[in-house]
Amino acid sequence: MAYPTSVDIIDVGPRDGLQNEKQPVPAAVKIDLIxxxxxxxxxxxxxTSFVSPKxxxxxxxxxxxxxxxxxxxxxxxxxxxxxxxxxxxALGSQPGEVVVFGAASEAFSQKNINCSVAESIERFAPVVExxxxxxxxxxxxxxxxxxxxxxxxxxxxxxxxxxxxxxEIGVQRIAVADTIGVGTPRRVQAAMEAxxxxxxxxxxxxxxxxxxxxxxxxxxxxxxxxIRVFETSVAGLGGCPYAKGATGNVATEDVxxxxxxxxxxxxxxxxxxxxxxDAISQFLGRAPNGRVSVAKLKQRVAx
Ligand code: HMG
Ligand code: MG
Numbered sequence: 001m002a003y004p005t006s007v008d009i010i011d012v013g014p015r016d017g018l019q020n021e022k023q024p025v026p027a028a029v030k031i032d033l034i035x036x037x038x039x040x041x042x043x044x045x046x047x048t049s050f051v052s053p054k055x056x057x058x059x060x061x062x063x064x065x066x067x068x069x070x071x072x073x074x075x076x077x078x079x080x081x082x083x084x085x086x087x088x089x090a091l092g093s094q095p096g097e098v099v100v101f102g103a104a105s106e107a108f109s110q111k112n113i114n115c116s117v118a119e120s121i122e123r124f125a126p127v128v129e130x131x132x133x134x135x136x137x138x139x140x141x142x143x144x145x146x147x148x149x150x151x152x153x154x155x156x157x158x159x160x161x162x163x164x165x166x167x168e169i170g171v172q173r174i175a176v177a178d179t180i181g182v183g184t185p186r187r188v189q190a191a192m193e194a195x196x197x198x199x200x201x202x203x204x205x206x207x208x209x210x211x212x213x214x215x216x217x218x219x220x221x222x223x224x225x226x227i228r229v230f231e232t233s234v235a236g237l238g239g240c241p242y243a244k245g246a247t248g249n250v251a252t253e254d255v256x257x258x259x260x261x262x263x264x265x266x267x268x269x270x271x272x273x274x275x276x277x278d279a280i281s282q283f284l285g286r287a288p289n290g291r292v293s294v295a296k297l298k299q300r301v302a303x
Contacts, residue, residue, distance in 0.1 A: 006265040015046035017237025031068040036276035041268040049080035066093030100124040101141040104158040107150035112242040140171035146183035160194035181211025185221035205229035215250030235277035236289030251290025
């Protein structure tokens with residue numbers, strides 16, 4: 001088995017990371033975080049989401065955040081959109097990619113976007129079509145691909161089912177997301193295999209939360225299958241407001257440290273990434289939620 005020589009990281013910190021913060025995070029702080037990530041070499045990130053401000057107040061400043069970013073030409077600034085209303089606002093902000101977000105679990109779909117899985121696909125179809133018509137790429141997130149906070153274990157067949165529906169409406173790439181971080185390597189591999197029934201290897205990404213400390217193991221298990229795109233979050237920020245108890249996404253720093261240690265390129269400068277993790281953590285008033293940042297920041301203080 002050969003690991004890939006390079007991996008694409010999608011940093012979801014500004015969106016998945018900050019959406020769950022209780023304290024208001026000003027748009028300027030979000031924009032600064034995005035600039036710092038790009039400065040560290042991140043070439044794809046989730047900047048914000050165009051969702052109902054009643055459902056996710058923290059993302060109400062999406063247009064302001066998108067307008068405030070000084071764009072770097074080779075960077076993809078993705079946004080989440082659950083419906084046409086979101087897409088229409090998003091297109092005014094010139095996103096590089098639009099992400100529709102479905103789920104492998106019916107209960108989570110209802111709690112997160114207030115509709116069934118089948119209804120979500122009906123809503124996504126025109127979003128995907130309009131995004132493509134505007135020349136914008138699409139990705140589909142499959143939340144709760146291993147376990148659901150309301151239904152428990154989620155089967156690989158449920159993942160394959162949503163992957164097929166996403167493929168049918170033209171979604172170009174999909175993310176297999178362990179939203180509540182309960183997955184272990186073989187279960188994650190089964191979920192990946194299910195997604196790969198309908199998408200090519202290069203089109204599938206892994207999105208792991210570290211709630212149970214399994215995210216690096218699950219990343220490695222996915223790498224072993226040839227998956228080479230991972231969604232991670234600077235400083236391990238994150239959690240979904242509709243998945244109670246789920247802690248942050250795996251820290252980008254931890255994944256980058258592991259990959260670089262394995263000789264796998266990411267194009268990211270770890271020191272600058274830690275600067276970004278440090279800056280947002282200082283704003284939030286807590287230590288970064290990732291082992292590598294904590295260890296390296298201690299070393300810096302000692303030096
Ligand atoms: P709804 O209440 O059924 O929507 O919510 P509606 O169509 O009935 O509209 C109700 C109101 O919301 C109306 O306003 C609409 O205009 C407004 P009112 O007339 O009451 O003033 N509205 C919107 N406003 C702004 N932007 C929009 C929008 N759509 C409707 N796009 C809806 C349905 C999908 C809108 C809602 O449930 C929602 O916004 N959900 C988003 C939840 C969310 O963002 N969750 C986090 C992202 S998913 C995640 O984090 C997991 C992931 O990262 C993977 C992982 O981590 O594992 C992807
Ligand atoms: Mg997430």
